[in-house]
Amino acid sequence: MLKKEALLLIPNVLKVFLENGQIKSFTFDGRTTVKDVMVTLQDRLSLRHIEHFALVLEYSSPEQSHRFLLLQDKQPLAHVVQRTHYHGMRCLFRVSFFPKDPVELLRRDPAAFEYLYIQVGTG
Numbered sequence: 001m002l003k004k005e006a007l008l009l010i011p012n013v014l015k016v017f018l019e020n021g022q023i024k025s026f027t028f029d030g031r032t033t034v035k036d037v038m039v040t041l042q043d044r045l046s047l048r049h050i051e052h053f054a055l056v057l058e059y060s061s062p063e064q065s066h067r068f069l070l071l072q073d074k075q076p077l078a079h080v081v082q083r084t085h086y087h088g089m090r091c092l093f094r095v096s097f098f099p100k101d102p103v104e105l106l107r108r109d110p111a112a113f114e115y116l117y118i119q120v121g122t123g
Helices: 004-008 034-044 077-087 102-108 110-122
Strands: 013-017 023-027 053-061 064-070 090-095
Touching: 013 034, 013 077, 023 034, 034 053, 034 077, 090 110, 102 110
Parallel strands: 013 090
Antiparallel strands: 013 023, 053 064, 053 090
C-alpha cells in the first residue's frame, strides 16, 4: 500500500493508477487540465474512443468503503494533485459509465473494450 507522501514525490507530477496495475505519470503546469491527461492517456493506451472513461479520485474512510469522485474535464490538474496529496486520495483512470452496447464498443475500439473488461473482471 502506498503511503500518502508517495503520491506526490516529484513536484508538478500526477500519478494515474490504471486497472492493469500500471501507473502513468504526468507533468503539468498551471494551465494543464484533466482533459489534457485524458487525451494523453487515450494516446498512450491506444484508445480510439474515451467517452466511457474518466479520471476519478478514490478515497476511503473508516465508516465507508471506497468512494469515487468523478473529475471534470476543465478542472486544473494542480487542484487535483493538491487533493490527492493532502487528502490521501488516488487518481484512477476508470470507466465512468457502462456502454449501452458493449459489443459495439468491442467492434469500434477493441482496446477500450479490453480496458473495460479488465475493470469489470477485477473491480
